[in-house]
Amino acid sequence: MHSFNDLENRWNRVRDHVVKRLDPAISVFENKLRGSEEVTSLLLSQNDWYGRDRNSGRVASFVSCICLLVLNVVAIPFKGYAPHNIFGRFLVTSVIPRTQIKQAVEWAEITSARIKKPPGSLLLGITDFFFSKKTVALTFKPLIADWQAEYFEALEEKRYCKARWVSVRYYWAFAKACGLSKFVGFFKTLGLK
Amino acid sequence: MVRKPKLPSVSQKEATILSVLLADPSREMYGLQILDESQGLLKRGTLYVTLQRMEEKKVLESKQEPRSRPEVGIPRRVYSITGLGALAFAQYKETHSRLSDLISVGATVAAS
Numbered sequence: 001m002h003s004f005n006d007l008e009n010r011w012n013r014v015r016d017h018v019v020k021r022l023d024p025a026i027s028v029f030e031n032k033l034r035g036s037e038e039v040t041s042l043l044l045s046q047n048d049w050y051g052r053d054r055n056s057g058r059v060a061s062f063v064s065c066i067c068l069l070v071l072n073v074v075a076i077p078f079k080g081y082a083p084h085n086i087f088g089r090f091l092v093t094s095v096i097p098r099t100q101i102k103q104a105v106e107w108a109e110i111t112s113a114r115i116k117k118p119p120g121s122l123l124l125g126i127t128d129f130f131f132s133k134k135t136v137a138l139t140f141k142p143l144i145a146d147w148q149a150e151y152f153e154a155l156e157e158k159r160y161c162k163a164r165w166v167s168v169r170y171y172w173a174f175a176k177a178c179g180l181s182k183f184v185g186f187f188k189t190l191g192l193k
Numbered sequence: 194m195v196r197k198p199k200l201p202s203v204s205q206k207e208a209t210i211l212s213v214l215l216a217d218p219s220r221e222m223y224g225l226q227i228l229d230e231s232q233g234l235l236k237r238g239t240l241y242v243t244l245q246r247m248e249e250k251k252v253l254e255s256k257q258e259p260r261s262r263p264e265v266g267i268p269r270r271v272y273s274i275t276g277l278g279a280l281a282f283a284q285y286k287e288t289h290s291r292l293s294d295l296i297s298v299g300a301t302v303a304a305s
Binding site for chain 1 (some may be wrong): 225242267269
């Protein structure tokens with residue numbers, strides 16, 4: 001027969017073990033959410049990045065929030081009903097999970113701004129490698145500048161499908177311009193114009 | 194005898210661009226505006242390569258748009274027609290009308 005002290009010691013060991021395992025998982029999700037918010041605001045303050053709402057971002061943040069909630073619920077018995085993080089405190093102060101989910105959704109909406117480089121930034125880097133500086137400056141930069149202008153115009157009007165369609169059209173235009181530039185360059189090397 | 198300076202040759206696409214720009218020679222236009230005003234005669238894929246070629250022929254000149262405040266994205270390029278461009282376009286139109294006259298004369302001769 002185990003004494004009461006033995007049982008308590010065992011329980012403490014189990015509790016420490018679980019808390020040790022759960023804490024990093026909770027902090028990962030917390031940092032992910034907090035970090036994404038900080039990184040978003042930092043990058044948005046720079047000019048060559050932009051933020052936009054995306055459903056995928058919203059879903060990802062929502063999933064993170066739900067994971068955090070679940071982890072907190074699991075952590076409650078092992079932490080003597082005093083979880084250390086924001087969600088844990090909410091769980092303790094308000095019992096109804098629906099409130100938590102609402103909070104999670106709100107948080108998800110705040111952190112759903114995805115930060116991206118403007119379209120064509122990567123392609124411009126590639127053209128720097130394959131084409132002369134003059135061709136990049138006179139052909140590809142104006143093309144990508146107009147692409148970005150048209151893309152952002154569509155985003156401002158909240159026409160996301162149009163923005164995607166603009167990108168598709170410009171990817172095609174970019175490919176054509178690449179081919180044509182190489183073709184023209186070939187004839188130039190032959191001395192023909 | 195004073196020889197006329199040789200004007201650069203202009204293709205149909207280039208002539209379309211020049212005609213768009215000549216609608217208001219004082220106006221500077223973006224590539225996208227030229228595209229919109231060409232009424233579907235120009236395509237995105239060929240426009241910018243053609244504009245570069247025209248700039249090399251000196252029928253066009255371009256500069257980066259001035260920006261008063263920092264904005265996202267690369268600054269756009271604005272194009273305007275040069276005097277040489279206007280002359281080249283006039284020559285193109287003249288040649289074009291002469292050719293179409295010749296073709297119509299040829300067609301009537303063939304019909305009779």
